[in-house]
Amino acid sequence: MHAPATREPRDRGALCIWRRIAMRGYVKIIPVTLALLLPLGPACAEDIANYGNDPFLQVSSRIAGCPEPAGPRVSEAEWRREAHHRIEQGNHCWTEGRCRLANAFQYDKEIAESLQRRLRTLATIMPAWQDSTLWITVRGRWLTVQGCVRPGFAVAPFLHALREVADVEKVVDQTTASPARGVPYVSYAPGGPERGQPASVAPPARR
Numbered sequence: 433m434h435a436p437a438t439r440e441p442r443d444r445g446a447l448c449i450w451r452r453i454a455m456r457g458y459v460k461i462i463p464v465t466l467a468l469l470l471p472l473g474p475a476c477a478e479d480i481a482n483y484g485n486d487p488f489l490q491v492s493s494r495i496a497g498c499p500e501p502a503g504p505r506v507s508e509a510e511w512r513r514e515a516h517h518r519i520e521q522g523n524h525c526w527t528e529g530r531c532r533l534a535n536a537f538q539y540d541k542e543i544a545e546s547l548q549r550r551l552r553t554l555a556t557i558m559p560a561w562q563d564s565t566l567w568i569t570v571r572g573r574w575l576t577v578q579g580c581v582r583p584g585f586a587v588a589p590f591l592h593a594l595r596e597v598a599d600v601e602k603v604v605d606q607t608t609a610s611p612a613r614g615v616p617y618v619s620y621a622p623g624g625p626e627r628g629q630p631a632s633v634a635p636p637a638r639r
Contacts, residue, residue, distance in 0.1 A: 483511040484518065487544035487570040491551055498565035498580035498611055499619040521572060530601070536572040539599045544570045546597050554593055561590050566607065573601040578617045583609045
């Protein structure tokens, strides 16, 4: 089983680093220097990170050139926008009687561990799934499967097998057998996700 996909983007140069430091007020900087740094905004793409610590696993890697998804990695601004919704989403599970724990996100670490055990079992009884390049995000009891599979691969039985992992509520399929035509998810790019791709993996509000 592959290690969790935790790679984060690299800084895009010393000027971008100093701009972030200056804008956040960590150091005093003379006005002339600040004026030179501010126009760098469009060129200094904002770093993205997995602020919610959602389990994000690369589980196979046999198809070369499959675009890596951004997964749960977002910009700080996007995270701030999502935070309130995330709290509400997690709590709804409890108030609606669908969770034994107080918040849906409290299940995710245990689900990720159970998922890896399930995949090891599937490697024996359904070995074809390994001939792929896949990442799985665990978020609020939902599994989002992203990446590339071989043409003709029976995706539905594989997703059904993942749905049987304890406490998983839903499995979202964002895989493709023709990555050259585009992928059904936001691709990872240093400094931020590539734009022009479909929307993020965040599950819609569940009420």
